[in-house]
Structures are given as C-alpha cells and as structure tokens.
Amino acid sequence: MSALAIPGPNPLVPGPRWTSHRFIPCEVMDDQLKHQLGMMAFGMSDLGECLEAARTIAADDEESWVSAWGDRARVLQQRAESAGKHGRRVSAADAYLRAATYWRASLMHFSRPDDPRTRAHAISAYDCYDRYLALSGYPGEPVRIPYEDGFLPSYLYRSPAAGRKAPLLIFFQGRDAWPEDSRWLYDGAIRRGYHCLSVQGPGQGLALRLQGLPFRHDWEQVVTPVVDVAVALEGVDADRIGLMGLSFGGYLAPRAAAFEQRLKVCVADPGVLHWGESIRSGLPASLGDALAEGPEAFNAAAAAVTAGSPLAEWFLRDAAWKHGVSTPYDLFQEFDACDLTGVAGRISCETLVMDGAEERFSAGQARQLYDALDCPKEFLLFDGASTAQLHCQNGGTATAAESTFDWLDGRL
Template identity: 50%
Template structure:
C-alpha cells in the first residue's frame, strides 16, 4: 500500500472542480437538517437507524412514526416508542412463523431485533430490568431471522477471561477455498448486529466476517457486565485465536481488523500488538480518544453533576457505566486517561486505511494518518459524496463501494 490520500467526491477536471466546489458551498446538504437540533446524539442515532434500511433492518415509515412520537430528549418517550414498535413486529413475526410463513417471519424478526436495540441506544437507567429484557429479545429475534432466512451467519461465543464475548461469524458465499477474514469492532453505542453494512461489503467480495460485542458494548456489557479496557489487544487476540481454531475456511495470512467510531480508536491498539493482523481500518482515525473527551469534560470539572448541561450529564453517566467507574467527572476523566495511542503508533506496522469525513464529529484522522510510519492510505469523504458524516452515516452504500474495493485489494480478493 502506497502512502496516499484520496478525497472522495472531488471532481478531477479542474474547471469542473471549481464549479462543483462553488455549488457545494451555496447549497444545503442532506446532513444539515436535524430531527432534534437540541440533541445531537438523538439526531445521529436516528440517521444511523434510517441508514440500515437498505439491509432490511429498518423501514422508513416505521422509523418516522417513532420520530413523531418523540418529545425532545425524554428518555421514556424514546424507550417506549421503540419498544412498542419492536413488540408489534415481534408478535407479527411469531404469528407468521407459527403459520409457516417463513419469509414474512424472517423479515419481521430482523426489524424487531433492530428496534429492540434502538430502545436501548438512548437509555441511561442502567439498573432498569428492561436493559436485559430488550437486549435478550433483540438477540433472540436476530437469531430467528438467521435461522429462517438462510443468511450465511452463525452466532458465536468467544471465550474471554472466565466469561464470553457474543458475536457472529458470517461465511462469504463468494469465497473460494481459504479466504480472508475481516474482524469488525463496533463503536461505543452500536452493537455487533448494527455493523451489517460493513459485513455485507465484505461478504460480497469473498471475505468472511466476524463481528462481536467487546467489553463495554452490546450484550457483553448488558448481560455479562464486562466494561471497556484500554489494552484492546487483550480483546482482539482471543478473537483471532478462536476464529483460526474454529473456522478452517479462514486464510490465516490475510486478516483485517476494522473499527467504527470508538472502535476506530481501539483497532490500532490491537494491530500494534498482534502481528497476525495484516490490515487495519480505522473509521475515523484517532490518536487519543481519552484526550478529546477529557477536553469536553474539563469545562465542568468543578461543577456537581446536577448543575451541568443535560447532554454532558448523560455523557458522564454513560462513560461511568461502560467503563465501570463511579458516576463522577473526576472518575470518568481518570478512567479515560489511558485511552491514548500516542506511544504505540510506531508499532502499527501493518497496512492501515484511515477514513475521515468533512462532517466528522471526531477530528484528528489526518494527524493520526500522518503519525503512522507503516504503509497507509487516507480516505476523505466530502459533502458531494453524501457519506461525509460520522462513520459514513447516511452514505453506507457509497462508503461500501470505496472502502471495500480497497479492503479486497489489501486482503488479496481483488
């Protein structure tokens, strides 16, 4: 891989490029209007949920019906609206399943699974029994979907420090002989099932895929009570061990690791220590996640939690829960201090694809790319690509076309 930069969306002809850039500045882009201007997290979550439509995981009318039931940042309104929709589809799926209508049942189970998870995406009452109930319902619906649809996946449990990490192994129907493996690490808020757009891009190009809930994520957090840890190589290396031992169809010399959002920060740490990883994809690149969040919290370090803005208060509670520390700014800041990859970047010797977007909320992908010493490529999505938002939300089809042709080349599937 040559050290190169690519701007996705740019026009090659210089004259056309000037015209396109002028036009881009003069008009609005799809990502600018917001569902809720006063809550950027809810806005991002809703756009992600809508982006899952091409994969049969959501439907526009269902999602928008929930949107019109929401009331600002009211958590109960969020949880109840999504849970009611999930329950309705879950019941429909079971009725169809009982009548032998397996196509209908599989379709409804898949969307019900998504909506059960949606109910938990914006919910900070971590002791509420619905946390476990809805998480189990989501996993159950997704498993039933796989069983009925014939989708080439299977649920797996990766042994991990006296417990296990839940996940899925997807076999590519296009693989010939031993084929590459892509391991996908979700972000702080999404689950293994939510990475389907990534897995689809891999499977269609002859690459097997393993996606999982690591400590602090999805079912690993809500069922097994596992919290985040900074030494992520201790998470990924057991995954590689498990995959190579269990699935003989994997080419051990061609293993990629892709991280989304917070996972984009975690992936290089694993690649620095496990040299079986031959390609690292960071979406977006990030040198120090801890430094960025600590900077946001530093303005409020002398304030009691009940005196800081609601969004920041919820951020502190969420980080405290997922990192297993007391619910204070001081403890969260202390927990985030080790989340800094500055000292290990020289150890990332595998090929690295660094993704970025002009609408990205976490800045620093370019400086991350420039700090790498090994083979690397920087890929920037701009407004005209329609995939400029955080982790290409809203532009998954475009992103897949550009990202996965590169991944296939690097893993030997071109």
C-alpha cells in the same frame, strides 16, 4: 415558474448539505435516528416505522427513546410470531429482522443498567435476530469467543462466494452502536468473498448488558483471544486477517494492531489518536481547567455542567457505566488512558484511516492518528459531495462499503 415551486433552498434542509436536516432537536439522538434510517437499504428498518418512533421522542428524554423503539419492536415481534405460526417464513423472517433492529435501537440512548428493560430488550434483540437467521438462511451463525471467565458474543458470517481459503474481516463498533447494525460491512464482505466476524467486546452490546464487562484501554487483550479463534476457523486464511473498528473502535482497532502481529490490515473509521482529547474538545473549557485541579474540583465542575445540560448528564452517566467507573474524574482517567501517542509507531500492518468532512465527535483526530503512523498507510476523507461525510458515514453507507472494500481488495 410553476405556482407550486419553492423558490430558493428547501426550508426543511436549511444548510448547504443534506446533513443539516434534523429529525430530533438533539444532535446525538438525531445521529442515532439517522443510523436506524440507514439500515433501510438492507430491510433492517423501514421509513414509516422509524419516523413513527421519532414522532414520540422528546429531545434528551431517555424514557421517550426507549419507549418509542421498544413499542415498535414489540409490534414487529408479535407480527413475526404470528406469521411464523401460520407458516409464512419470509414474512416472519423480515419482521424478526426489523424487530431485532428496534430492540437494539431502544438501548442506544438508554443508560440505566439497573432497569430491567436493559437486560430484557437486549435478550429480545438477539432472540429475534437468531430467529431471523434461522428462517431466512442468511449466512450468519452465533459464536462465543472465550474471554477471561466468560465469552464475547459474536457472529460469524461465512461468504457463499468464498474459495477454499478466504480472508476474514474482524470488526466491532464503538460506544453506542451494535455490530449487527453494520450490515453494510458484513454484507459487503460476504458478497466479495470475505468471511466476516462481528464482535461485541467489553463495554458493548450483550457483553456489557448481560455480563457486565466494561471497556478497557488495552484492547489488544480483547483482540488477541478473538484472533486465536479466527485463525482456527475452517476456511479462513490465517495470513489474511483484517481488523476494523468504527466510532470509538477507531481507537480500539489501532491499539490492538500495535500489539497483535497476526493482522494483515487495519481500518480505523474514523481514526482516533487520543480519545480523552477528543471528548474534552466537545465539553466546556471549565472542565479541562478543573481536571488539572484533582478529583474533588473536577467532580464538582462536572456536576455543575450536567445540572444545566441533559445531554452532558446522559453522556457522563452513560460513559461511566460503559467504562466501569463511578465518578467523572475516574471516567476521564479512563478516557486519557485511551491514547495511541506512544504506541501508534508500533503498528506494522497496512492501515486505512477514515474520516468525514462533518465528523463532530472526534474532529481532527483521524489526521493526527494518520500522521503518527509509520506503517504503510492511506487516508480516506469523505467530503460533502460523497454524501457520506458524517460520523462513520452515517446515511452514506453504500458509498462507505464501496470505498472500504475497494481499498481492502488486493490488500486483504
């Protein structure tokens, strides 16, 4: 044995799989950092930049999070602007793309709607992203989808490989991520001849931070206006429209599919049958008991839990903002309204339910949704051998793209 060899497992990866590696000693922050690292494959982030940001992030400290990523974004944006002034379009485009990523990243774990950085960083993210699109020639264009008295900020990615009439995949993210981060999805679509429409719905992205639109459980009211626009798009085959939701979107997409009949396929990644049940499974049992006792008892119990857990405090405050409520009790009423138990049987389009062997945020929910479906369906489990076993295939999006589009090909 070489004197330099390390006997036994690598001490930096203490568990049986790569997923046991921790960059930040907070499960949610660590997952969010891995989300940023996963975008390196598309030039949307860089290893040193991400690890430099992580170096200054303290577990459960929102201020350190927004500052670390904001500082990275600001440096990249300044470099992009300088490159642009000197006519270096490629360098400028590349730097604008990473700056946009880091501006969005700064807001993933920052739940202060009244802080001016919430609005400013969101605007900077899309200013940088739009400049990237303009300079790079990447086939994306901003679209405003009419919604109630405002609009849903969206991007249409037209496939250069598409025929005269091509399928369209509509997708959205969930609670925390931004759809522009999911380049594995829209890039995978356009390379295969699909057009792709990424949507920021209520409770998400700019729709939340600039328009103040909160989540709603009846997501068909969101998707129907999107499909109204989609079927009228030039080059889109109105009979081949698919819908995909990631994370909390694994509830939202099937909910919409139960009512919107113009969808040919639906993908839930991961599937969620009952959002409230999935949330309670990760919280102390005392909260579940207090919920049955009514608002006063539950709000007091929630205050006691959050006093001893910065992560729980962040989650409840973050979720209350995104769902447009002011108390923990009202928040859990919103969570429990996100229940497909009574409507999953109405879904008629062919549906793919995805899951990961190490799904931590909605464990068991995907199988429950799959079992509740009466439509043509398939269950796709990413196990440890796939390296894509985390929530939304975090860290394994190349495998996710192959598997997702292999299923969609021939169906959509």
